[in-house]
Amino acid sequence: MTDTSNSQTNVRSEDSHIVRPWQDVTALGQDEATVLEGSSGIYVKDADGNNLIDGPGGMWCVNVGHGRREIIDAVVKQMEELSYFSPWTMSAPITTKLAERLAGIAPGDLNNVFFTTGGSTAVDSALRFVFFYNNCLGRPEKKQIISRVNGYHGSTYLSSSVSGKKSEKAHMDMAKGLCHFISSPKPKDRPKGMSADDFCDKLIAELEAKILEVGADKIGAFIAEPVMGSGGVVISPEGYFKRCHEICKKYDILFIADEVVTSFGRLGYYFASEDVFGVVPDMITTAKGLTSGYLPMGALFISDRLMADINSTTNEYRAFTSGFTYSGHPASAACAMANLDIFENDKLLEHVRDIAPYFAEAMKTLSDLPVVTDVRVIGLMAGVECELDADDPDEERDCAFAMKVDEACQDLGLLVRPIYNSCVMSPPLTITKPQIDKMVSILRAGITKAAAGE
Ligand code: PLP
Numbered sequence: 344m345t346d347t348s349n350s351q352t353n354v355r356s357e358d359s360h361i362v363r364p365w366q367d368v369t370a371l372g373q374d375e376a377t378v379l380e381g382s383s384g385i386y387v388k389d390a391d392g393n394n395l396i397d398g399p400g401g402m403w404c405v406n407v408g409h410g411r412r413e414i415i416d417a418v419v420k421q422m423e424e425l426s427y428f429s430p431w432t433m434s435a436p437i438t439t440k441l442a443e444r445l446a447g448i449a450p451g452d453l454n455n456v457f458f459t460t461g462g463s464t465a466v467d468s469a470l471r472f473v474f475f476y477n478n479c480l481g482r483p484e485k486k487q488i489i490s491r492v493n494g495y496h497g498s499t500y501l502s503s504s505v506s507g508k509k510s511e512k513a514h515m516d517m518a519k520g521l522c523h524f525i526s527s528p529k530p531k532d533r534p535k536g537m538s539a540d541d542f543c544d545k546l547i548a549e550l551e552a553k554i555l556e557v558g559a560d561k562i563g564a565f566i567a568e569p570v571m572g573s574g575g576v577v578i579s580p581e582g583y584f585k586r587c588h589e590i591c592k593k594y595d596i597l598f599i600a601d602e603v604v605t606s607f608g609r610l611g612y613y614f615a616s617e618d619v620f621g622v623v624p625d626m627i628t629t630a631k632g633l634t635s636g637y638l639p640m641g642a643l644f645i646s647d648r649l650m651a652d653i654n655s656t657t658n659e660y661r662a663f664t665s666g667f668t669y670s671g672h673p674a675s676a677a678c679a680m681a682n683l684d685i686f687e688n689d690k691l692l693e694h695v696r697d698i699a700p701y702f703a704e705a706m707k708t709l710s711d712l713p714v715v716t717d718v719r720v721i722g723l724m725a726g727v728e729c730e731l732d733a734d735d736p737d738e739e740r741d742c743a744f745a746m747k748v749d750e751a752c753q754d755l756g757l758l759v760r761p762i763y764n765s766c767v768m769s770p771p772l773t774i775t776k777p778q779i780d781k782m783v784s785i786l787r788a789g790i791t792k793a794a795a796g797e
Contacts (some may be wrong), residue, residue, distance in 0.1 A: 364498070365511075377753060382409030385771045385778055387758065395753060396782050399760035400769045403572055403604045403724070404636030407685045408771040414637050414681040421677035430458070430670040438671035441679050445642060448613045451623035452647035457663075458640065458671035462603035462630035463497025465641035466566070469599050469626045470501045471665050472645060473563040476597070479653045479661055482560070487520070489553055489565045489596075493527040495573035496566060496601055505566055508574065523557055525549050527571065528579035531717050531728070543580040551590050559594035564625075569615045572604035575765040576719045576726030584620040597649075600624040603641070607632025608686060608772045610722030611696040619722075625649060635682045640675035695723055695772050698779070705783045706768070712787065714744070714794050719765075723772055726765040729790065738764065744793060751797070752789035757782060759789070766790070 359372030367374065381388035385408055387397050397405060407414070421437060428435045438458070446454040457472075459465040470488065477485040490496070492507040503511070504518035507527070526532070526549055533542040554562055569584055571577035591598045600622065605615040606629040612618035616627060625648070630641035653661055669675070686692060703720040709727055710718050717728035729748065730741050741764035748766050749759040760767040770782065 377758075384408045384410065385774050394756065396757045396770065396778065396785070398752070398758045398768045398770055398782060398786075400771050401636045402631070402760075403609065403769045404631035406608050406632040406772045407635045407682055407689075407691065408773040411635075411637075411681075411685060413685055414635070414678055417677045417681035418638065418674050421674050425673050428673060430666060430668075435671075435673045435676070437673050437680065438676040441676045442671070444680070444683060445644070449627065449644050450614055450617035453623070453627055453644040454647050455645040455650055457643040457645060457665075458667075458676075459630070459643060460667050460669050461497075461639050461641045462601075462628065463499045463502045463641075464667060465603065465628035465630055465643045466496045466502040466505070466599075466601060467499040468643045468665055469566070469628050470505065470564070472626065472643070472649075472663065473597055473599075475663050475665075476649055476653060477563055479656055481656065484561055486563045487557060487561050488522045489550065489557075489562060490522050490524055491527050491567060491571070492524050493529070493574035493577065494566070494568060494571055494601075496568075497603075523553055523562075525553050527574060527577055528583050529571075529574075529577045530580060530719075533580075539580045543583050543586070546580070546583060547586045547590060550587055554590070554594050554596065559596065562594070562596050564597040564599050565591050566599040566601055568601045568603075569605045569620050570610070570721055570724065572724065572767075572769075573762060575728070575762045576721070576724050576767055578719050578721050584616075585622055588622045588624070597625040598622070599626045599628065601628045603628055603630045604724070604769070605722075607635075607682075608692055608695055609724055609769065611692055611699060613686075613692065615722075633682070634675055634678045635685075637682070638672075638675040638678040639669070640672065640679055689773070691772050698774070698776065699723060701776055702774075702779050705779050708783065709787055709790070712790055712794070714790060717765075723774070724767070724769045726762070726767050727786070727790075728765045730764060731794070747793040748786075748789050751792040752785055755785045755788055755792075757785040757789065759786065 378390040379387045380390050385397055386394045388394055442456040445456050457468055459468055474486050488505050490505040490507055494507045496502045496506045505522045507524050528546050588598050600616040610619050616622045616624050625646050627644040634640045699722050706720045706725045707718050709715050714729045716730045716733050719726045729744055731744055745761035745764050745766055749761045752759045
């Protein structure tokens with residue numbers, strides 16, 4: 344039973360039967376959530392009938408915007424034709440076509456697509472593939488993973504174990520001895536007086552030192568997001584991602600680019616690894632923008648080289664014994680195909696590349712607010728960091744402030760994603776210049792209102 348009550352400006356729901364992600368289970372049914380009842384374009388509509396700009400684009404995922412008729416029709420048509428097939432023993436034309444299309448747009452030799460149910464299962468599958476690969480190659484010791492502090496890779500046992508957000512591990516168990524963490528490449532953490540180049544050298548030296556400390560023969564893979572999303576939009580120093588890749592190659596360590604957020608247009612390209620950062624990884628994980636969040640689906644891309652390596656070791660049966668009931672689900676595949684059609688028909692990648700400088704300039708105007716201490720922008724993702732007193736840092740206080748900004752913005756017509764002390768924006772890629780202006784002006788008003796304690 345849902346009891347919907349109106350507060351001053353927002354509609355809240357009390358629900359005692361849903362355990363939400365990251366829910367405080369001691370407060371089941373007592374916490375509040377905005378009730379959404381509709382959506383169109385860059386807007387969602389709450390139960391009071393208020394239109395709110397979808398600043399976070401759902402959860403970094405509604406890339407083509409809400410309510411696209413093309414996707415709805417394609418999914419309905421597919422469901423009418425074939426509602427399900429077992430991916431173990433059967434295939435369906437729509438899923439075959441999607442895999443072929445994805446292989447065509449993926450970088451380099453990443454021609455092998457393993458469908459999953461979302462981002463966590465894509466990362467989980469990538470890690471399991473690392474184990475499988477090294478078992479096949481006769482080096483069962485080479486299984487440990489290097490990841491970064493504040494990286495986020497998902498919520499399964501393996502993907503959470505390689506995630507570096509401390510706050511999410513407090514009461515949870517992680518795979519022991521699996522993962523080694525190196526520093527986040529957050530430019531704001533650069534020591535005073537150190538140049539950006541020297542900071543990058545330092546981070547790369549740390550990666551190499553970690554490999555030497557653990558032993559390259561023990562490290563199976565390095566996993567990294569090209570831009571840390573859930574870490575608060577952390578944009579690494581120039582050349583960092585490419586140099587990490589070079590170090591991995593030097594020590595025969597697989598490079599997994601977690602592009603669950605950055606793929607499918609967020610940075611103006613289908614994949615950011617090669618087009619933005621000049622790297623062709625060994626594996627890429629994707630989800631979210633693959634279906635623009637209309638239906639659940641993820642995809643792990645595996646290079647031809649890895650397949651060939653396994654092939655060359657033996658002629659024996661080598662099954663990757665991993666998979667999901669919904670791997671390559673036909674409705675999700677139809678959704679992804681229609682989503683990609685929209686990218687092509689609307690020239691969405693070109694649009695993002697055209698509008699990204701305007702978005703960056705508009706977001707950076709917020710720097711003049713006294714509580715804003717950093718504005719990070721790349722493509723159509725941004726993090727506006729707030730500190731109530733920069734001389735007296737207090738993480739808890741500033742995280743609470745970011746939540747207040749979200750509340751204030753919701754009252755004014757904008758959804759914000761507070762991450763740590765940053766207000767994060769990743770709007771639908773269809774956003775226009777006037778809509779960016781509106782979004783930024785509401786965010787300015789929301790920050791100002793929250794700072795005034797209103
Ligand atoms: N990897 C990254 C980089 C993510 O940002 C996320 C989710 O935000 C995931 C993996 C997990 O994806 P999902 O929530 O679809 O399981």
